[in-house]
Amino acid sequence: MNTNLQDYSHKRFNILTGEWVLVSPHRAKRPWQGQNEAVSKEVRPTHDSSCYLCARNTRINGEVNPDYKDVFVFTNDFAALQKDSPNFNVNEGLFKAESETGICKVICFSPDHSKSLADMAVNEITKVVAVWQKEYTLLDDNEAVNNVQIFENKGAVMGCSNPHPHGQIWSQSTLPNEIVKKDNQQKEYFSKNKTSLLGDYLAQELEAKERVIFENDHFVALTPFWAVWPFEVMIAPKKNYKDITQLSDIESVAYAEAISVITKAYDALFECSFPYSSGIHQAPTNGKENNHWHFHMSFYPPLLRSATVKKFMVGYEMFGTPQRDITAEQAAKRLRDLI
Amino acid sequence: MNTNLQDYSHKRFNILTGEWVLVSPHRAKRPWQGQNEAVSKEVRPTHDSSCYLCARNTRINGEVNPDYKDVFVFTNDFAALQKDSPNFNVNEGLFKAESETGICKVICFSPDHSKSLADMAVNEITKVVAVWQKEYTLLDDNEAVNNVQIFENKGAVMGCSNPHPHGQIWSQSTLPNEIVKKDNQQKEYFSKNKTSLLGDYLAQELEAKERVIFENDHFVALTPFWAVWPFEVMIAPKKNYKDITQLSDIESVAYAEAISVITKAYDALFECSFPYSSGIHQAPTNGKENNHWHFHMSFYPPLLRSATVKKFMVGYEMFGTPQRDITAEQAAKRLRDLI
Ligand SMILES: O=P(O)(O)O[C@H]1O[C@H](CO)[C@@H](O)[C@H](O)[C@H]1O
Ligand SMILES: O=P(O)(O)O[C@H]1O[C@H](CO)[C@@H](O)[C@H](O)[C@H]1O
Numbered sequence: 001m002n003t004n005l006q007d008y009s010h011k012r013f014n015i016l017t018g019e020w021v022l023v024s025p026h027r028a029k030r031p032w033q034g035q036n037e038a039v040s041k042e043v044r045p046t047h048d049s050s051c052y053l054c055a056r057n058t059r060i061n062g063e064v065n066p067d068y069k070d071v072f073v074f075t076n077d078f079a080a081l082q083k084d085s086p087n088f089n090v091n092e093g094l095f096k097a098e099s100e101t102g103i104c105k106v107i108c109f110s111p112d113h114s115k116s117l118a119d120m121a122v123n124e125i126t127k128v129v130a131v132w133q134k135e136y137t138l139l140d141d142n143e144a145v146n147n148v149q150i151f152e153n154k155g156a157v158m159g160c161s162n163p164h165p166h167g168q169i170w171s172q173s174t175l176p177n178e179i180v181k182k183d184n185q186q187k188e189y190f191s192k193n194k195t196s197l198l199g200d201y202l203a204q205e206l207e208a209k210e211r212v213i214f215e216n217d218h219f220v221a222l223t224p225f226w227a228v229w230p231f232e233v234m235i236a237p238k239k240n241y242k243d244i245t246q247l248s249d250i251e252s253v254a255y256a257e258a259i260s261v262i263t264k265a266y267d268a269l270f271e272c273s274f275p276y277s278s279g280i281h282q283a284p285t286n287g288k289e290n291n292h293w294h295f296h297m298s299f300y301p302p303l304l305r306s307a308t309v310k311k312f313m314v315g316y317e318m319f320g321t322p323q324r325d326i327t328a329e330q331a332a333k334r335l336r337d338l339i
Numbered sequence: 340m341n342t343n344l345q346d347y348s349h350k351r352f353n354i355l356t357g358e359w360v361l362v363s364p365h366r367a368k369r370p371w372q373g374q375n376e377a378v379s380k381e382v383r384p385t386h387d388s389s390c391y392l393c394a395r396n397t398r399i400n401g402e403v404n405p406d407y408k409d410v411f412v413f414t415n416d417f418a419a420l421q422k423d424s425p426n427f428n429v430n431e432g433l434f435k436a437e438s439e440t441g442i443c444k445v446i447c448f449s450p451d452h453s454k455s456l457a458d459m460a461v462n463e464i465t466k467v468v469a470v471w472q473k474e475y476t477l478l479d480d481n482e483a484v485n486n487v488q489i490f491e492n493k494g495a496v497m498g499c500s501n502p503h504p505h506g507q508i509w510s511q512s513t514l515p516n517e518i519v520k521k522d523n524q525q526k527e528y529f530s531k532n533k534t535s536l537l538g539d540y541l542a543q544e545l546e547a548k549e550r551v552i553f554e555n556d557h558f559v560a561l562t563p564f565w566a567v568w569p570f571e572v573m574i575a576p577k578k579n580y581k582d583i584t585q586l587s588d589i590e591s592v593a594y595a596e597a598i599s600v601i602t603k604a605y606d607a608l609f610e611c612s613f614p615y616s617s618g619i620h621q622a623p624t625n626g627k628e629n630n631h632w633h634f635h636m637s638f639y640p641p642l643l644r645s646a647t648v649k650k651f652m653v654g655y656e657m658f659g660t661p662q663r664d665i666t667a668e669q670a671a672k673r674l675r676d677l678i
Contacts, residue, residue, distance in 0.1 A: 005436060008424035011513070013435035019516045022439060024419040034500035080363040080655070080662055085347035094540045095547075095564050096352035097344060100361060151654035159651020161373035168654065174350070176659030177358045201433045208434075225434050279658030300657055312498025315490035315507065316419070318639055319618030320515030323419055 006327055014226035015189075015197060017181040021228050022323040025330075036308040037157050039272050044114040044163060053164035055111045070124065071131045072108040079104035081172050083144075101144060102172030107131060109165040116154065116165050116273055118263035125256035128167075132280070133245050133252070135169055140245075140285040145171045147179055147284045155275025157302060157310065167278075175284055182281055183293075190292030196240040198294035211332045214261050214339055218247075218254035221262050223332040228322040229300045230311050231269065231331050233262050242283035242293035259297070265338040266301060276301035345666055353565035354528075354536060356520040360567050361662040364669075375647040376496050378611050383453040383502060392503035394450045409463065410470045411447040418443035420511050422483075440483060441511030446470060448504040455493065455504050455612055457602035464595035467506075471619070472584050472591070474508055479584075479624040484510045486518055486623045494614025496641060496649065506617075514623050521620055522632075529631030535579040537633035550671045553600045553678055557586075557593035560601050562671040567661040568639045569650050570608065570670050572601050581622035581632035598636070604677040605640060615640035 004010070011020045052059045055067050061077045081102030090097040109128050110120060117125060132150050139145045152167035153160040175183065189197035202220050205211055213233065214221040221235045235258045241247065247255060266274035282295035302310040304325070317323055343349065350359045391398045394406050400416045420441030429436040448467050449459060456464060471489050478484045491506035492499040514522065528536035541559050544550055552572060553560040560574045574597045580586065586594060605613035621634035641649040643664070656662055 002427060002429050002436075004425060004427045004438065005429065008427075009419065009421045009439050009441070010427070010436050011439045015433050015435070022419065022515075023436075026421065027417055027419050034498055035495035078366055080348065080361065080366050080664075082348045082365065086343060088341065088343045088347075088349070090341050090344065093543050094354050094536075095543070096354070097341075097349050097362075097564075099343065100348050100350045102348070147659075149655060149659045151658050153651070153654040156374035159373055159653045170655050170659065176361075176655075178658055178660070197433075204432050204434070225436075277654040277657050279654060281658065298658075312492070314498040315492040315616040315618060316488060316509050316515075318616050319490050319517055319620065319637075320486075320488050320509065321517070325419075 006329065011321070012226045012328075014224075015201060016185055017178070018185050019181070020321055021226050022321045023327060024323060024325055025327050028325045034309075034312075037303075037310055039307045040156065040163075046112050046114050048113045048164075051113055051162060051164050053106070053108050053162055053166055054113050068108065068111055070110065070127045072111070073105055073131060073135065076104035076106050076168065081170060098174070100172055100174060102170060103139065103142075103145065104171075105135065105169045107135075107167045107169065109167065113164050116263070116267075117152075117259060118267045118273070120165075120260070122253065122256050122260050125259050126253050129244070129247075129252050129256050129259075132169075133247070136243060136282075136285070137245055139169070139171045142171075142285075144173055146286040147172055147175050148282075149176065149179075149279060151277060151279035153277050155273065157275045158277050160275075171285075175286070179281065179284055183284065186292040186294065196292070196294040198236060198296060199238075199240045202236060202238060210329050213265070213332050213336045214258060216254045216257055218251045219258040221258050223328040223335070225328055227328045227331065228313075228324060229302065230304045230324060230326055231266070231299075231301050231335060232328075233299045233335070234296050235259065235262065235298075236294065236296035240294050242290050243295050244280065244282060261339060262299065262335075265335045266299070268338045269334065270303055270307040272307035274301055274303065345668065350660070351565045351667075353563075354540060355524055356517070357524050358520070359660055360565050361660045362666060363662060363664055364666050367664045373648075373651075376642075376649055378646045379495065379502075385451050385453050387452045387503075390452055390501060390503050392445070392447050392501055392505055393452050407447070407450055409449065409466045411450070412444055412470060412474065415443035415445050415507065420509060437513070439511055439513060441509060442478065442481075442484065443510075444474065444508040446474070446506045446508065448506065452503050455602070455606075456491075456598060457606045457612070459504075459599070461592065461595050461599050464598050465592050468583070468586075468591050468595050468598075471508075472586070475582060475621070475624070476584055478508070478510045481510075481624075483512055485625040486511055486514050487621075488515065488518075488618065490616060490618035492616050494612065496614045497616050499614075510624075514625070518620065518623055522623065525631040525633065535631070535633040537575060537635060538577075538579045541575060541577060549668050552604070552671050552675045553597060555593045555596055557590045558597040560597050562667040562674070564667055566667045566670065567652075567663060568641065569643045569663060569665055570605070570638075570640050570674060571667075572638045572674070573635050574598065574601065574637075575633065575635035579633050581629050582634050583619065583621060600678060601638065601674075604674045605638070607677045608674065609642055609646040611646035613640055613642065 283290035283293035622629035622632035
């Protein structure tokens with residue numbers, strides 16, 4: 001690896017989005033005088049009677065949660081996307097808008113209010129994976145749904161309004177910005193090379209080793225060459241699967257294992273329940289072949305130096321390009337050392 | 340205006356970036372149980388001996404700030420971009436990187452530690468505008484600089500590490516992601532229509548009125564049709580100027596007035612010193628004509644409902660598309676009512 005990448009400001013190219021990230025390895029030394037995040041030291045009960053996600057409790061709309069034992073899915077009571085709104089579009093000169101319909105769901109990962117994925121056993125996480133697969137299939141069968149975005153916001157600093165372990169699925173009629181970018185980049189590569197862009201990249205990473213954090217027979221977890229967030233991680237299958245439903249039972253367990261290893265390493269890094277947003281990018285459910293897609297799950301955690309100091313993606317990042325201080329190689333090494 | 344835009348989930352197109360924003364007008368009602376931001380009630384002194392931006396104080400690198408009376412510029416002691424780093428590039432299969440050089444500066448808007456732009460008089464803000472113009476010209480003359488990004492991070496919640504009123508300029512050798520998008524969109528429109536994309540848009544907004552917050556003879560301030568942040572505002576000149584150096588003295592004062600009016604309305608909205616990141620997008624200094632560029636300043640403020648409840652751009656927004664709850668029209672009306 002070119003040692004300049006550890007010493008001097010440079011930019012790296014994200015092959016999946018076609019965009020750049022600015023890297024400033026020399027800058028990790030600047031003193032921090034800004035905002036510190038609160039660390040939640042609270043020990044949570046296994047059941048909280050005021051939590052609208054705990055089993056048997058009543059939600060704001062009057063519905064009572066079942067006495068669920070592992071994973072529980074329901075339609076979001078305050079969904080950002082509506083299912084049955086009218087079809088319309090605005091095309092008045094430079095004002096352009098289109099109606100967008102969709103279905104938003106909430107997935108409770110466990111009835112245990114006190115846990116997070118990092119605290120759950122691999123077989124418990126495997127049940128979450130199974131529900132993601134089932135929901136993807138269900139939504140894929142829905143004519144009105146062309147994209148399924150599975151994600152999790154973890155931690156108050158990531159806008160998570162309830163600490164009960166849960167994720168979300170927002171499915172919708174058109175393709176979100178990020179999916180459009182990744183669709184284009186993967187399609188272009190696939191039609192040129194007849195191989196998966198991400199598959200070829202993973203092979204190169206497994207060879208280079210320095211950004212790989214963990215691997216098992218079926219999955220690789222690494223800090224991508226073009227990572228934006230300080231301790232960003234991508235988990236991807238070695239085989240060119242376009243979506244999570246293609247995984248065999250054994251492969252699903254291997255996927256759950258990778259999630260377990262990474263979330264545990266995260267919690268160990270700064271000795272706190274590590275906040276992040278994670279999401280699975282996979283083939284849109286738009287009825288096309290989509291063989292150029294290679295699914296992957298990414299974790300975007302905001303913490304930079306400690307449980308209380310995060311990286312702010314603000315001014316320059318909003319108006320210019322995302323910027324990072326520590327390099328992907330340094331981040332991967334620190335996480336790898338915790339496994 | 341199509342009333343569906345106030346009632347149903349839809350997406351709107353950003354003509355400047357070519358990307359979409361998801362709007363969920365029905366969703367503003369959801370209860371908030373998440374993180375509350377701290378409101379700084381602290382009254383700051385006009386001079387703080389521990390502040391590295393106050394006049395006469397010594398910075399971390401040993402330099403002593405001059406006894407400045409209005410605006411003071413210096414090169415960032417912890418610059419993300421280095422001026423004299425070696426030229427290199429990495430092109431190993433799917434690993435692509437390039438060296439990036441640049442100059443990062445800090446601009447103190449006032450020697451008065453207790454103020455923000457909202458507290459400053461129009462003639463004081465005009466001096467800040469004059470320094471932005473001078474710095475843009477200086478950097479434009481620098482062969483190695485092809486883009487000049489002027490911005491401000493205001494408030495701890497926006498990663499601002501020092502409350503002393505100040506902004507930054509990051510200038511660099513290549514064009515940041517956001518500039519590339521806006522360059523493409525404006526160029527395409529200009530070559531097709533021979534008019535400014537943003538100029539034509541502003542004319543349409545001045546006709547529609549509902550998103551306009553303020554105007555004077557030379558500038559318009561509005562919430563763009565495609566605004567992402569709850570109370571996002573754009574300030575733009577009515578004439579098709581590609582950069583801030585084209586403003587006459589009178590126009591520069593009109594610009595300062597617009598900044599003053601908007602920042603004061605912001606502070607009034609939730610009765611707090613309103614946090615935001617602002618930035619000026621203007622023609623890159625890459626030696627090209629760039630007549631398709633129409634400069635504009637944008638404010639991206641995170642607060643949504645009160646001084647303590649912000650909008651989180653997390654899971655879905657990071658993996659899919661930015662999402663907003665209140666509409667641009669509602670936001671513009673609330674700000675307009677405060678002027
Ligand atoms: O240099 P500052 O103001 O301390 O740093 C702030 O602004 C920079 C530019 O937007 C960001 O990269 C940092 O994350 C943020 O904390
Ligand atoms: O629905 P939640 O989890 O309360 O809301 C959270 O996630 C959403 C999807 O990423 C965001 O739009 C919200 O800003 C955030 O607070």
